[in-house]
Amino acid sequence: MAFYSKQKDAHISSVIEKTYKAMYTKVADLNVVGWTTPEPVKFEDRYEGEKKELSLGQTWGQLWDCGWFHFTGKVPAICKGKKTVLLIDVNGEGCVYDDNGCPMRGITNVSSWFNFERGKPGKRVVQFLHEAEGNEKVDIWIETGCNDLFGNYSKEGTLEEASVAICNEEIRSLYYDFEVLYNLMNQLPEDDARHMSILYSLHEATKVLRDYNEEEAIKARKILKVELDKKGGDPSLSISAIGHAHIDLAWLWPIRETIRKGSRTFSTVLEMMERYPDYKFGASQPQLYFWMKEHYPALYEKIKESVKKDRWEVQGAMWVEPDTNISGGEALVRQVVYGKRFFRDEFDKDMKILWLPDVFGYTGALPQILKKSGVDYFMTIKLSWSEHNKFPYHTFNWKGIDGTKILTHMPPQGTYNSSATPKAIKNSEKDFMEKGISDRCLLLYGIGDGGGGPGAEHLERLDRMKNLNGLVPVEQEFALDFFHRIDKDCSKYNTWDGELYLEKHQGTLTSQAANKKCNRKMEIMLRELEFASMLASINNDYVYPQEEIEKIWKEVLLYQFHDILPGSSIKRVYDESVARYKILSEETRKMTEKAYSALAEKIGSDDIKNPYIIFNSLSWKRNEWINLDGEWKHISVPAMGYVVVDKGQSNVDQNGLVATDNTLENELIKVEFAADGTVSSIFDKENNREVIPEGMKGNKLSVYDDDGDAWDFNITYDQKSPVEFVLQSSKSYVDGPRAIIKQTYKYGESELVQDIVLTKDSRRIDFNTKVEWKERNKMLRTSIPVDVHTSEAVCDIQFGTINRPCHRNTSWDAAKHEICAHKWVDLSQRDYGVALMNDCKYGYKVMDNTIDLNLLRSSEFPGVNADYGTHNFTYSIYPHKGDHVTGEVAKEAYELNIPLNSMKGTKNDVELPQEKAFIQIDNENVIIEAIKKAEDDNSLIVRLYENSNSTSNAKIHFGFNVKSVQLVDIMEENPNDLSIDGGTVNLIFKPFEIHTLKVEI
Template sequence: MLEERIAAFLAQRLRPALYPLRIPFDVGAWHLPGEPVPAHVALRADYEPFSVGDTWGQPWSTSWFTLRATVPKRWAGRRVEAVLDLGGGEGARSQALVRDAYGAPLQGLGAAHPDPVLVAGRAHGDDDVRLFVEASVSAAAADALPLRVGRADLAVRDEAVWRLSHDIRALHRLQLSLSDDVPRATRIRDALERAMDAVDPRAVGRTASAACAVLAPELARAVEPSSRPVLVVGESAPASLGAVPLHEAVRACARDFSTLVALADEYPGFVSVAPAVQHYAWMKQHEPHVFERLRKMVADGAWLPVGGLWAQADTELAGSESLVRQFVHGRRFLRGEFGADSDGVWLTDTDGVSPALPQIARAAGAHGLLVSRRDESRSRSTFAWEGIDGTVMLTRLTGRAAGPESDDASARSLHTLRNPDRATLERARRLADLDGPPSHTLHPAHDADVGARMRGALDLAPHAGAYTSQARTKRGNRMCEVLLHEVELWSATAAVRRGTPYPYDALNRIWKSVLTQQSHDVLAGAAVARARQDAEDAHHQAARRLTRLVHRALGPSGDIAVHNAAPFARREVVLLDGVVEGAAVAQGLPDGRCAVLAQAPAHGSGPVGIALDGTAPVTARRTREGHRVLDNGLVRVTIDGDGLVRSLVDPATGHEAIAPGGRGNLLELHRDEPVADPARTLALGSDRTRRDLIHAQDVELLANGPLVATVRVRRGNGRSVFTQDLTLTAGGPSLTVDTEVDWRERDTTLKQTWPLNGQASQVRCGIAFGHTVHAPGDGEERAAQRWVHIDAPTWTAGFAGDVTHGHDVVRRERCDGGTDTTLRHTLLRAPHSPDPHADRGVHRFRHTVRPGATVGDAVADGYRLDTPLRLSDGASSLRPLVRVDHPDVVVETVKLAEDRSGDVVVRLYEAGGNAARTTLTADFAVAEACTTDLIEENAVPHAHDGPHIHLKLRPFEIRTLRISRAEADEEPLGA
């Protein structure tokens, strides 16, 4: 067989002859058990003698090697390379970065970068060579440690053998793509046979050129006009943040970037990209030599600054403003450092993309989306993708070149090479001029075939488990997003009201830190333990800094107040430490805290300890059956002796929300054992393996009014402990459930179940800047941000959660012929890989359920739960800077402009899915108002009537307003 002969010929004849001349390096080693050190430290270290055959490596350790040799005079004019094998075979057990004598990176080395290191294209002879190799080992390689160095040679490459090797590979690849009955396939097979016959086994190097001459006619055949060019792009694809700790992700970028830079020097016309801007920032900080090379390549057109996103974010789980800032910080970096911009979005290895992205990307200046992932379920890889607001974005899925049998021409017009090597580019260079489908080029192609239009989320791979895995990481991200919103709001308010300096620099640093941890592996919960810990540490550090900035912005005063950073006015019960003097009504609680009533406008401050003023108090009573009934006139809840909700009534309509015989707030344990990728994949067992936590260990009434009524329930399952507080407050339209779980399960998923009375017609799920609409009943796990709304012809219900995303909705027929609809929040999972201790420990969740809720109610509940009222003793009361007069128009962000002009930036959107007219009123003197893009540029003047700005929004439209303040603003409007 030809295939077998070629494989043997390459392995047994050409490979041994590739490096006919070689000398060994003198090797020294320096082993570090802990964190890596900068190159300048390693250059001055004391190295111990080390020999080929010696071993090295511990998990997450670093070993530095120094290599010394002198090029023999007889090698003058030859290509000289460093041929190194640090051990580990073909698996990605070790990775290394080769540096020159001054510490500047040359290229990566290892499974992802197998090429030898170019020392000299034409050696002078008598050259002194010194290299440093920074090598590391991941924890995944623990079973293969220690590694054994197999080779460290300075060698001459035989150029004729090199050419012949790749001529054969290229033509053989083309021959395999052709049908056997095609005449060209026969000619290629014959040429390959004759070329191998032309090589003398005793003189491979001397006869390789003759074999190349045999193949030259077939390599020289021109491309048919009908052949479609394929853009070959080298893509930096380092180990993602999540697959490795932060410091290893930085080193992986250095390996990838330096390798692509080196390849560009050897292969003119080869173009490279790196989709995550964060990677450039790492190079600027840690590897300035590489970064300067990148700058030059961008200027020369050899590197395309694509993407525009700061990190390869999980667009389904990151918050609304976070997605905006991914573009803001990404595009500003590209402009500032490279003088370049990107008109597209490039996502790599993502499992799903939010349908909010088309509008966000377009408003940030992008016009197309490229996803480096194939979806075999789609017949076309290029299509028009319509977002929730109607914005359409040209979208292309890519990952491999389509075969000649594919009828999707657009799939065959782009081929991304993940971390390419010389062999890949040699093949691409040869195929650039070959007759056969598809042809290849190293230069950009700008054509595209647009396929059918699609709507909804872009689901590319199963990832339902990612909505829940690593709950602490998701909570940390949400906590930081809320605090960033608060800091910007209160700092902008303080700057306008009091002239307090705005913390531009601190916010930029913290935003970038938080955005970095939104990488799809990290936020999706698919991170290794070290990377997960890095994320938690980053979140805690950011939260501490942001909390200090909030306190600084609120400033000193003399009165206790509540500060409402949510975009909706609030009148609700708050809990204080100790007794509040002068409160109109207060309720002491068993834990020593005091409940009082407070109110505050949207984005403003308000008083604490106000009177009920017509608000009915909440009461708690016990029935003869032992049930506890909580009632505040807006909601009536019946809780049985096991702490399960047996009745949830909206007194205004009399509708019973809980299904007949149903038990609300039931906790379910599901066996969850995915076959592959357990952190991302949800594989719940059948109902036969489900365990319902029905029986309570303890149920007690903690508080019985007039402001707060709470029932506490304790349950257990093995070593896991579940404590829940079910609370109803005076004036509160929702039942609040606080759940604390000491989670000790493995390969198990925890769900909280609400069986609802009746057949739902629609389910709405909150996403960034809007919501999606689904038919109920399929039981598919979906992601929601903040809220879920269930709609039926005669009833509605709204659910909100402070941090959970995953949920499912199913419909079940009852024995009496009726139909129930059940919502199940997914609270926790316990995947065993890649973090064997994922989600173990104590977690806290807060959910609300609101019978009779409108969509607007659900949106507002989500924001209120997400952004608790902030109590401050001795802080000033701040009036809102802006307000809107339409209930479905949400002011998402209030801040000062990024250019430090002092202009106020307001970002708002229509949340109900309907066109809306609203008036935004500024509580300060307005000089000028403009509509801008999300980057706060391309300003278009907008008419204003004094402080009033009239707006017309389409469904789910995002609008960014830039408002310049009048110079004399000592007496703001409304003072």
């Protein structure tokens, strides 16, 4: 019987393939003329470029070339009374335009690289005439890109197909009848009655097919209808299906191509909606919608109309789908603020779901950010990619570092490109871990990244599987409706506590170092700009540049997309984004200088001979050395304020500072170096402690083989001994309050120079590093062993810290072989600890008592020559008494990253005193992360958070006239009035709690 079934199976499969080929009958060729250009041109400029008359098989462009193709011809008389289509394949992506220049329908080449189990990527059928008369004129324009969905140069950019064809509708419908039943049968056991029933009907249907014409198709469909009409019983599980088209804003293509991918995909969605009344589609990322509005206004209006008609769901609460490991805390807040406001303003929709299907792990700070922004739900896919441990839930409550919970769902099929076949439905049912607790799971179907989202095949299958016997019911509905359904059982679901760590793609914490540095610096510069602009507007007639700041923020947020900031895009993306970062940083610097200058005009300095104004944007008093045009001064600057100093002569007392060929020393710390340049000793004189364990060395500049790509490196990389940079020369000197050793190293063709700096009165040892990196498939790391006993490292993340294991006791511990931290990682026992800080790095390994920092990687895919070139960065060793809280590690790391701002003053005797704090906090564990203008009025917004994992009471004092203070959410809404006493308000913080104040002035 089994042998007989397999014979039938092979025969049925062959018939299905023949049916597929018989769906369209080509009846005429089209004439094709193209105009090609290196970069896209608008519809009205389509005749620009090189003109080419094309024939089938002819190459029309090189990778990333663009073109406008004019397809002309005539419908033959044989088409009379028949549905007529155009079959077009340019071996690239394309979009059909109407006569007014509005995108109508995307096309993609059949030969695109894609996993065909998820569907056929080629969209080559252009709907033309529902019922032809014959002799109709064909005259259409298609904009093209000479690349497939994933940036490949397919078949040398040849014109593959350009034809008029008859759509044999009964054959087409028969194909999907066959396909759904055949796929369902193969998900059922061979001894299952339903399996045998379907097999019999399929085999019977094949018997009537000889010529594959309409008459035969009608007979075959009648046979199969018996099986398609069989319904399921009362379900214990139902599946909510929503059309999807995941579009990476850059990845294996440049940003400019994403804009066109958006038009192709969205126009295809709208065209499919006209043909399939049950079709519901969703898409995220306001940035993508903004591009549609900017570049394709007529298409954008059609999208808005579709949203109004409840056919299209705008999704996601963030401006883009960003990396959440590396992006700063305030950046994640702005993603939500700008994202939610866009969808509210443009579509009158309040976003309740964070939609991040493809992001490489999720910070434990997210649940609180989301809940305090009015976002109740979170959807992702990516944790299903973890390589070592299976994540235990699909529907669960995710608990953040502060205790906030958010309802989370991961579609159990583990993809956002579902084929929507019976196999996909069966796999969802089989793999869903909460079945029995929950009666719903989600399925995202369609082809992304320019593939046009769902195709006719997806929707034809879903139409047949609504309640098909042998499958759980499938209903097309919006994701928000799905979450409302499962929310009723929220208390039944398990809880996951802490970050959602992806056991994959740890290389993205380091890849494309220049881009990561630009991002860190821009986040800090924007923080400074908003602080300066707000103070200037409070104390002057200075106009806060809100529109300009928002525009810069949104571009920075774009570059935080999860294939840009992590370093997993092609080289062109980084060439372009780094160039833009330079422009943005210069614009930001000039605006900051303008704001501080406006404020300086109000600051008195009449009795000071050579006045300089020093600004401090941090929320505590800073005592630091600063170099003012060659003169070193030790100054004290109030919290969130400024001080006027007289440049005068340097006030440096160099007593206690020592710099020799092998020693740096000040009053607190003595550092000794071995002959190879490594650190052999760090002695804490104040606490009588040796930092470096006996027999070990710190700051080994180790080069490892790295045969990975931008996403991943081999977890066993460190089992092969590294090669170290070799010391070439060493020079020591004292510069003002700084004892310095300059070390020069070589490795291969690469050179590394470090100024190792110990500053007077400081416990921090800075390694100011310049690398000329000329390696490929190598990884550069430094390591610091410390004489501290602990089983956990404390890691700086957004709005708080997270503890991670220093051991590999379990497979879950071992999977965290590379971890993400922002400004610092600390190893402490109760009485003493050591932190490793940095100004632009994110990838750490912590094992036993050693902190290891990933400095550079030089992978070759997808970005060739990654990190090849010049790099400047700083990392610092910071020994301290007590744990990271007692040792004020966070403050020191903020000060490393956010320098004091100085400018030459003028001789004024005006409104403001020579020293002033605008905002002061009496609790050192409460940090002000941002000060900005409110989004909708001229109030001041102050964002604060508790950073020591303690319940804290804090008094916030405002050094200017305040009319009212309200506690608001992150969206600056839902106000609660706070009482003000002498310009002071009291706030209670739970551990790691974020508060946002709205201050009327």
